Amino acid sequence: MVKKQFAVIGLGRFGSSVCRELYKLGHQVLAIDSKEEKVNEMTRHSTHSAIANGTDEKALLSLGIRNFDYVVVAIGDDIQSSILCTLLLKEFGVENVWVKAQNYYHQRVLEKIGADRIVHPEQDMGIRIAQHLTSEKIVDYIELSADYSIVELIATNKVANKSLINLDIRAKYGCTILGIKRGEDINIAPTPTDHIEQGDILIVIGHKNDLKRFEEEGM
Ligand code: ADP
Secondary structure (H helix, E strand, O other): OOOOEEEEEOOOHHHHHHHHHHHHOOOEEEEEEOOHHHHHHHHHHOOEEEEOOOOOHHHHHHOOHHHOOEEEEOOOOOHHHHHHHHHHHHHHOOOEEEEEOOOHHHHHHHHHOOOOEEEOHHHHHHHHHHHHHHOOOEEEEEEOOOOEEEEEEEOOOOOOOEEHHHHOHHHHHOOEEEEEEEOOEEEOOOOOOOEEOOOOEEEEEEEHHHHHHHHHHHO
8 A cells, every 4th residue: 555645734733633643543744833842742743843834935845745645734823824835835736735724714715725625623523512412312423515414323222123124214314324333343334134233323324404303203
């Protein structure tokens, strides 16, 4: 397998956790920040680290940033620097530039200059936490679009010991079960005759309204 090369520019809370996790997963990660102490904190959690300004064209080129498959721009409040850094990376031809946006206007500019993926970690996490808070049954939640989501729901005794064909969730609720987690095992291709046990975690995709109906009435 060809290993992907990652760089993270800006090592605040978001950038440093992206960096740590990539490194933990065994990837090559270059950690960059303009502040020495931030870089020092990350040396044990990255393959390489460098003190550099993400808006300094020469510094970025000398770090070989063009050769990275993915660059994450996690510069926090300094929106101007975040935009300039993203622009440089796209001009260098970096294929995948993921950027943390601070607000809607920042996002609009990032879209225009070609950021490949724009993330809003606080907002996204806020939505997930609200979903957890409002339902005991939801263990995780991923928003796919304004209308569609994937949720992980804990199977209650209402669905326990029943097969998928018996439950007929797709016809009744318009949702599809993508997988069933049972302890450490995960069934990623459930068949109609597979049974659900109480405490299983069901991974379900569907329209938000249908998912809500399934969670409230079907479980
Ligand atoms: P978070 O909300 O993720 O904690 P912060 O604003 O605390 O974000 O962190 C942003 C990080 O980005 C800081 O460590 C800061 O030093 C770094 N940073 C800011 N501007 C630049 C820049 N131009 N080049 C490199 N790093 C930068």
